[in-house]
Amino acid sequence: MHSIPVFAAASSIARPLRRILAEPLGVFGITLVVLMVGGAVFADLLASFEPTKIVPRDRFQDPSLEHLLGTDHLGRDLFSRVLHGGRIALGVALFTTATSLIIGIVLGLIAGYGPRWLDNLMILFFDALKSFPTVMLALALVTLFGPSLTVVVVVVVLVNVPAYARIIRTQTMALKYAEFVTAAQSAGAGSARILRVHILPNVVGPLLILASMDIPVVIAIEAGMSFLGLGVRPPTPSWGAILNDGFTAIRDTPWIAIAGGLPIILTTLGFTFLGETLRDIFDPRLKRRG
Amino acid sequence: MTVLSITDLHVSFATESGDLHALSNVSFDVPKKRIVGIVGESGCGKSTLINAIIGLLADNGRVDSGDMIFEGRDLFKLSQSEIQALRGSRISTVFQDPMGALNPVISVGKQMEHIQYRSALTKQQKRENAENMLRRVRIADPKEALTRFPHEFSGGMKQRIAIAMALMMQPALLIADEPTTALDATLEVATIGLLKDLQEQIGCSVLFISHHLGVIAELCDDVVVMYAGEVIERGSTRQIFYSPKHPYTKRLLECDPGSQSERTRHLPTIPGEIPDLRARPSGCIFKARCHRCDVLCDTTPPEVEIDGQIVRCHRIES
Amino acid sequence: MILSVRDLEVTFRVGPPLHRQSILGVAGVSFDINAGETFALVGESGSGKTTLARAINGLQKISAGKVTFDEQRIDQLSATAMKPLRQHMAMMFQDPVGSLSPRMKVGDLVAEPFRIHSVQANLQEETSRLLSLVGLSGDFANRYPHQLSGGQARRVGVARAIALNPRLIIADEPTAGLDVSVQGEVLNLLNDLRERLGLAMIIITHNLHVVHHVADRMAVMYLGRIVETGNTEDIFRAPAHPYTAALLSANPEPDPDKARERIALPAEVPSLLARPQGCEFHTRCPWVRDNCNSSIPVPSGESRRIACHYPLAPGARPP
Numbered sequence: 001m002h003s004i005p006v007f008a009a010a011s012s013i014a015r016p017l018r019r020i021l022a023e024p025l026g027v028f029g030i031t032l033v034v035l036m037v038g039g040a041v042f043a044d045l046l047a048s049f050e051p052t053k054i055v056p057r058d059r060f061q062d063p064s065l066e067h068l069l070g071t072d073h074l075g076r077d078l079f080s081r082v083l084h085g086g087r088i089a090l091g092v093a094l095f096t097t098a099t100s101l102i103i104g105i106v107l108g109l110i111a112g113y114g115p116r117w118l119d120n121l122m123i124l125f126f127d128a129l130k131s132f133p134t135v136m137l138a139l140a141l142v143t144l145f146g147p148s149l150t151v152v153v154v155v156v157v158l159v160n161v162p163a164y165a166r167i168i169r170t171q172t173m174a175l176k177y178a179e180f181v182t183a184a185q186s187a188g189a190g191s192a193r194i195l196r197v198h199i200l201p202n203v204v205g206p207l208l209i210l211a212s213m214d215i216p217v218v219i220a221i222e223a224g225m226s227f228l229g230l231g232v233r234p235p236t237p238s239w240g241a242i243l244n245d246g247f248t249a250i251r252d253t254p255w256i257a258i259a260g261g262l263p264i265i266l267t268t269l270g271f272t273f274l275g276e277t278l279r280d281i282f283d284p285r286l287k288r289r290g
Numbered sequence: 291m292t293v294l295s296i297t298d299l300h301v302s303f304a305t306e307s308g309d310l311h312a313l314s315n316v317s318f319d320v321p322k323k324r325i326v327g328i329v330g331e332s333g334c335g336k337s338t339l340i341n342a343i344i345g346l347l348a349d350n351g352r353v354d355s356g357d358m359i360f361e362g363r364d365l366f367k368l369s370q371s372e373i374q375a376l377r378g379s380r381i382s383t384v385f386q387d388p389m390g391a392l393n394p395v396i397s398v399g400k401q402m403e404h405i406q407y408r409s410a411l412t413k414q415q416k417r418e419n420a421e422n423m424l425r426r427v428r429i430a431d432p433k434e435a436l437t438r439f440p441h442e443f444s445g446g447m448k449q450r451i452a453i454a455m456a457l458m459m460q461p462a463l464l465i466a467d468e469p470t471t472a473l474d475a476t477l478e479v480a481t482i483g484l485l486k487d488l489q490e491q492i493g494c495s496v497l498f499i500s501h502h503l504g505v506i507a508e509l510c511d512d513v514v515v516m517y518a519g520e521v522i523e524r525g526s527t528r529q530i531f532y533s534p535k536h537p538y539t540k541r542l543l544e545c546d547p548g549s550q551s552e553r554t555r556h557l558p559t560i561p562g563e564i565p566d567l568r569a570r571p572s573g574c575i576f577k578a579r580c581h582r583c584d585v586l587c588d589t590t591p592p593e594v595e596i597d598g599q600i601v602r603c604h605r606i607e608s
Numbered sequence: 609m610i611l612s613v614r615d616l617e618v619t620f621r622v623g624p625p626l627h628r629q630s631i632l633g634v635a636g637v638s639f640d641i642n643a644g645e646t647f648a649l650v651g652e653s654g655s656g657k658t659t660l661a662r663a664i665n666g667l668q669k670i671s672a673g674k675v676t677f678d679e680q681r682i683d684q685l686s687a688t689a690m691k692p693l694r695q696h697m698a699m700m701f702q703d704p705v706g707s708l709s710p711r712m713k714v715g716d717l718v719a720e721p722f723r724i725h726s727v728q729a730n731l732q733e734e735t736s737r738l739l740s741l742v743g744l745s746g747d748f749a750n751r752y753p754h755q756l757s758g759g760q761a762r763r764v765g766v767a768r769a770i771a772l773n774p775r776l777i778i779a780d781e782p783t784a785g786l787d788v789s790v791q792g793e794v795l796n797l798l799n800d801l802r803e804r805l806g807l808a809m810i811i812i813t814h815n816l817h818v819v820h821h822v823a824d825r826m827a828v829m830y831l832g833r834i835v836e837t838g839n840t841e842d843i844f845r846a847p848a849h850p851y852t853a854a855l856l857s858a859n860p861e862p863d864p865d866k867a868r869e870r871i872a873l874p875a876e877v878p879s880l881l882a883r884p885q886g887c888e889f890h891t892r893c894p895w896v897r898d899n900c901n902s903s904i905p906v907p908s909g910e911s912r913r914i915a916c917h918y919p920l921a922p923g924a925r926p927p
Contacts, residue, residue: 179707186665186701187768188694188724190687197720201711331787332758444876445653474652475814475858476873482860483872501788504860527864545789547817548861553841554821555799557792563757 019281026277032270036263040086047080052235060253070255072245078259081237086263088149088238093218096153097211100160105204107161108168109195113176119169126162134159138225147230152222159221160214164207171203209282213275216268223264239264292359293462293495294320294343299356301335301342308568312338313519314575316356320463325489325496327510327527329503329542333564334516336499340465343497344381345373361462379408382456386468388448391455392440398424398451399436405455423454426491427484446477450484457488464489465497470505478502482509503546507531515539518564518575525599535594535601537580574604610776610808611641611664616673616683618656618663618832631880633659635832636673638907643775646802646809648819648840650855651829654877657812658702660829661778664810665699666690678775695725698769702781704761708753714739714764715749721771738767742797759790766797770805778810783818795822816859820844828852831880831888838912846922848914850893853924871926887917894926 020026039046048066055075063070069078111122132140138155145151172195175181184194219239225231226240234241239260246257301313313335320326330336341347343358345365358365361380365373385391393401402420403413411419417436424432427450440448449469456464466485470478482505489496500506506513506527513530515523515538523536534540543549544558562579565571571578573588580587586604594601618634634656641647649657662668664675666682675683677697682690698721701707708717718738719731736746742763753761762782769777782798783791799822802809811823819826820840827837828851836849847853854871873892878884884891890900900917907915 179701179703180709182667183699183701183707183765183768184709184720186667186694186699187721188691189720190691193724197712198709202709331789446876475816476652476854479858479860479870480872502860503788503862507862507864507866508860531862531864542789543862545792546862547791547815547821548859549863550821555796557795557821559792559796560789 020274020277023277023280025273029270029273029275029277032266033274036086036267036270037090039083040090043080043083043087047077047083049077049080051076051081051084051237053077060249062253063255069259070253072242072256072259073249073252076237078242078256081242082239082259082263085237085239085242086267088232088236089219089222089263089267092149092152092156092222093215096156096160096218097215099153100157100164101207101211103157104161104164105168105200105207108165109172109199109203111165112169112172113191113195113199122165122169126165129158130162132158134221138221138230142225142230147225147233149232152225152231155225156218156221160218164211167207167210168203171206172199175199175202205282209275209278212278213272215271219264219267291322292319293322293361294497295357295359296343297357297359299339299342299358300354301338301347301351301356302354303348304350304352305568310567311519311570312351312567313342314570316516316519316521318514318521318524320495320497321512322462322495323489323493324511325486325498325509326512326514327506328497328499328514328516329501329506330499330516331501331542331564333518333567335519336467336516338519339516340383340467340497340499343465344377344383345370378405378461379459380461381463381465382459382461383465383467384449384452384456384469386471388445388452389440391452392448394440397437397439398443402436402455402458405458408459419458420454423458424451426488427451427454429454446473446481449473449481453481453485453488457492457494460492461494463495463497465499467499468501469498471500471502478505479508485509503543504548515542519567520575520602522576522603523599523601529597529599533599535596535599535606536576536603537582537605538576541581574602609640610643610678611810612674612676613640613664614638614674614676616660616663616675617671618659618668619671629881632832632883633880634663637829637832637834639827639834639837641776641808641810643808644802644806645825646799646811646823648823648826649810649812649829650814650816650819650826652814652855652877654831654880655829656832657829658780659832661699661780661810661812665697665778666694667699692725695721695727695772696774697776697778698772698774699778700762700765700769700780700782702784704758704765704785705753705756707765708756708761710753712752713749714751714753714756717753717764718749718767718771721768725772727772734771738771741770741801742767743793758786759793762786762794763797766794766801770801770807773805774807776808776810778812780812781814782811783813783815791818798822816856828855831878831883833888833915834907834913835889835915836913837907838909842912846920848912848919849889849916850895850920851889853920854894887915895920895924 020030053076058071058075059073061067061071067077067079069082072078107122111119137158141151141155181194181198184198222231223238223240223243226238227244231240232238243257243260246260249256297317299313299316303310303312316339328336342353353366399417399420402423403416406416406419420436421432424435429435429447429450443451470481473481486509498510510527513525513527514521515530515536517538523530523539530539531543534543541560545560547557560579565575565578574591577583577587582605591602591604594603594606616634616637617632620631620633621628622631623629637660649660651657659668663670666685670683673683674681677693682693715735718735722729722731722734735749739746739748744760744763756764779798782794786794795818798809801807813819823840825838826840826843827834828849830851836843836852843852844856847856854873857871871894878891886901886903887905890896893900895918897918905915905917907913
């Protein structure tokens with residue numbers, strides 16, 4: 001009986017979906033997202049070769065029916081590498097975004113609803129964290145702990161949490177004195193209950209849309225770090241690593257670089273368009289639709 | 291002489307679930323130098339009516355049919371720039387929230403100068419006009435008030451400044467949409483008194499929208515009663531309050547707690563809700579909630595005129 | 609006697625950290641409420657009536673004075689100690705839809721008091737029972753607040769307030785935002801429930817016509833103080849404090865010919881930061897006399913208490 005829907009009750013999944021498809025940008029975005037996510041999820045089925053299988057005599061082949069994107073300098077099938085790289089990219093993106101959201105939401109709720117001194121302390125902490133340039137933070141952590149996927153995840157979480165917490169904090173503060181919150185206090189609800197039942201469902205919506213538009217950023221960070229050799233270790237096929245290989249081998253063939261860069265571009269475009277369409281749909285001020 | 295004449299106005303809005311008929315067959319006049327009150331509850335179409343008059347209907351709204359003649363000109367045949375020329379100079383508005391008219395980051399004096407942008411006066415003259423206007427709305431120390439900002443004034447004073455701004459260009463028609471609803475009782479009556487005095491001095495007409503029956507009774511010369519987008523009765527104030535003919539009007543007056551001088555534990559109400567305006571019922575719009583409805587009411591009721599009082603009902607007793 | 613308030617004060621600290629000022633939102637208020645009685649708190653903006661209500665309900669810190677509810681002192685209780693009492697004292701808020709959590713269904717909203725206080729009950733049954741008590745059909749339980757009309761939302765507020773059988777309900781502007789034709793619904797409902805459940809009620813409002821019909825006794829507030837208390841009928845017939853008289857005359861009736869015997873009050877309400885000396889109403893009082901600006905009137909009388917040096921005789925007009 002106790003259900004807390006995230007989006008306004010009147011719309012089930014069907015209505016927002018219909019409205020997304022009504023926008024050309026939305027159609028484009030959702031198609032790309034479905035393609036990229038599908039490719040990552042079904043990588044095993046779709047990839048005809050093993051992504052790490054080295055076949056030296058097949059190196060630097062151009063795209064063909066057998067190798068849809070050609071092969072790289074070690075003869076590995078690029079299409080398979082891209083598909084499996086998608087698993088890493090999207091896996092990292094979704095995991096870190098989820099973690100950042102959970103931590104950010106909890107901290108934001110506490111900062112927004114709790115006493116002033118706690119809020120001041122937390123803001124100080126968030127701002128300190130945000131003042132680190134991402135690249136330097138990444139380099140510092142890599143120096144300390146060595147390059148790995150974990151470092152990538154930690155970097156991204158540390159970068160995102162203050163931003164998300166800030167947003168939730170502002171929204172929470174706006175609702176702190178709302179009449180329905182006072183009504184709950186009057187009925188005897190404690191802070192934990194008020195945050196969980198009354199405030200959280202009303203502040204989380206805009207953040208989710210923002211987070212979906214951050215996914216390309218996370219993918220870019222992971223790709224960037226892998227490109228620099230600071231992320232996943234070879235032979236794991238990260239898109240950034242493929243891009244790096246592509247640059248080294250650029251005089252032999254452009255296809256490796258294309259294979260590395262193209263999925264990054266497509267995923268970024270897809271999520272960004274989808275996120276922007278979602279934001280436009282849920283913006284209460286843009287009520288022009290007839 | 292009529293300042294504003296509305297005939298058979300139909301306005302609807304296109305929504306996801308069909309057309310919403312916000313106004314149906316609305317007709318009434320605002321004579322020169324008269325205060326006409328529009329009484330109605332939520333959903334009666336008051337806001338849509340005002341927006342239609344000043345030409346600011348939402349993008350999904352459209353005028354299906356009808357005429358609106360203002361000072362002899364058909365408002366629907368004017369271009370955007372012609373309507374814009376009318377707003378603020380011949381037709382001005384005062385709303386429930388004075389901050390709808392007041393810019394929080396510009397001083398009151400500057401704003402009142404800006405309103406006079408069409409006149410060829412010098413800055414000094416505009417400033418004097420503004421000061422005089424503030425004095426007329428009984429703002430203490432008007433010269434000094436010109437230099438202050440809206441947030442430095444109380445709610446009641448802000449509303450008076452809004453009224454001053456609306457009347458400064460001596461419009462032919464002032465539209466006031468629930469201007470006193472957010473004010474306390476003592477402030478409300480003072481503001482109503484002010485409006486009445488100013489109306490006499492300037493000689494404009496006023497279209498006064500309110501759901502507060504007592505204020506309408508005190509201020510207005512004529513009354514238009516609206517229900518679910520239709521004008522169901524109109525006449526002089528005395529006619530409407532002393533001999534209401536439409537069942538809705540009668541019940542509405544009964545429901546007002548101010549109309550009962552004796553203490554009663556059980557206040558009258560009108561059970562039910564307004565009909566869904568996306569699917570207007572045939573016949574009389576009020577029939578679902580009317581205690582006097584019968585089979586006749588399934589057909590569109592006629593407009594009956596008795597002594598200048600016009601009622602849209604089948605079941606009028608004489 | 610279910611509620612007793614003595615010399616209640618609520619102070620706010622305002623202003624920048626180095627120039628803090630104190631304002632008295634409630635400046636010393638005393639009154640009693642008996643079981644089953646409806647008591648109205650009347651006043652305009654700045655009178656402190658809402659602050660007073662929140663202070664009694666434990667939502668606002670009390671700076672001085674005593675509040676006794678059901679023989680227990682509640683003015684300095686901690687939030688934890690206050691919690692069990694909240695089953696017996698419920699509050700309804702001004703904004704009918706805004707006081708309902710937007711993403712919760714009506715059924716969950718009405719059942720929330722049970723959940724908060726861990727009361728064992730069949731929630732489905734209780735919710736249906738409460739909804740029908742306020743005249744709403746069972747399928748309302750699945751609606752969301754934005755799908756309700758003002759009147760329906762008010763009723764949900766009432767259902768929630770009576771959920772755990774409180775002894776006292778505080779209703780803040782119960783008719784605000786409601787059309788005239790449905791105001792009666794809420795008031796009739798409250799009257800009805802009061803008789804059936806033996807509730808005491810505090811109604812906060814600035815609508816004097818409503819007070820006349822619904823309240824047994826009333827208190828008029830100005831700048832955080834009560835200036836007059838007594839039987840509603842008596843006060844309406846013969847107001848003794850000049851502010852009460854002015855307030856009563858300022859409510860226009862729907863009668864075009866009613867002689868406008870308005871008592872006009874000059875100027876604006878004084879700021880709480882600059883309270884007038886002596887009787888705080890003297891700056892606007894039409895009957896003001898010499899000593900009104902120097903000595904503060906002490907409320908006098910038993911069931912009819914008036915804080916004025918020169919209470920009005922019945923039918924008095926300004927000089």
